[in-house]
Amino acid sequence: MSRTRVKICGTTNLPDALLSAEAGADALGFIFAPISKRLVRAEVAREASLAVGPAVARIGVFLNQGLDEVLRLAEGGRMSAVQLHGPLAPEFVLAAAQFYPVLRVVRPADLQTEAQRWAGHPAVTLMLDAPEPGGGVPLDWAALQADFPAGAWLAAGLGPENVAEAMRLLRPAGVDAVSKLEASAGQKNPQAVKAFVDAVKGS
Numbered sequence: 624m625s626r627t628r629v630k631i632c633g634t635t636n637l638p639d640a641l642l643s644a645e646a647g648a649d650a651l652g653f654i655f656a657p658i659s660k661r662l663v664r665a666e667v668a669r670e671a672s673l674a675v676g677p678a679v680a681r682i683g684v685f686l687n688q689g690l691d692e693v694l695r696l697a698e699g700g701r702m703s704a705v706q707l708h709g710p711l712a713p714e715f716v717l718a719a720a721q722f723y724p725v726l727r728v729v730r731p732a733d734l735q736t737e738a739q740r741w742a743g744h745p746a747v748t749l750m751l752d753a754p755e756p757g758g759g760v761p762l763d764w765a766a767l768q769a770d771f772p773a774g775a776w777l778a779a780g781l782g783p784e785n786v787a788e789a790m791r792l793l794r795p796a797g798v799d800a801v802s803k804l805e806a807s808a809g810q811k812n813p814q815a816v817k818a819f820v821d822a823v824k825g826s
């Protein structure tokens with residue numbers, strides 16, 4: 624079984640991209656949802672994407688945005704994958720997956736239905752998140768143990784202090800965090816980023 628991948632989300636500037644990459648992150652998240660306090664411009668994301676080298680994935684995060692906008696921003700920011708939040712039609716997810724690997728974000732209530740829907744679609748990977756993305760509130764991992772699908776990623780309220788326990792209970796293929804790794808909204812806390820990556824890689 625391969626090790627759990629670690630994604631640091633909410634990258635809004637070049638120094639934070641570099642510090643996350645140097646800390647050992649497998650993936651950086653760039654939030655293109657206009658409602659977010661971590662919104663990044665495509666030009667900034669592009670500069671960061673080109674600076675972190677070929678081994679670091681760049682994941683564009685979207686919430687209820689049209690396909691043209693998703694593709695334009697993902698291309699402009701030089702993303703390597705897209706993360707899709709919101710009540711989207713399966714056809715929309717499939718259309719996006721023609722262009723980029725998709726992390727399809729689902730809530731706990733929809734996990735079983737979505738796991739069945741996307742089984743056998745290699746371009747679509749499930750990510751379990753809280754109903755309010757970016758809120759820093761952990762899920763009830765013990766309650767999810769029976770249904771958590773192999774290969775799925777986990778987000779919501781993860782940080783250096785609790786990620787090992789979440790991994791022990793759910794064995795996610797990847798973990799993702801933002802709120803608990805910030806000094807302020809959109810600005811990374813370097814010690815927290817490093818501690819989070821070390822906790823994931825040491826578990």
Ligand SMILES: O=C(O)c1ccccc1N[C@@H]1O[C@H](COP(=O)(O)O)[C@@H](O)[C@H]1O
Nearest residue numbers: 659756757758759778779780800801802
């Ligand atoms: O963080 C945001 O502002 C955001 C806005 C719109 C869509 C997703 C967003 N963040 C995602 O939230 C999860 C985890 O957040 P947290 O660790 O609980 O704060 C992560 O997938 C982010 O990509």
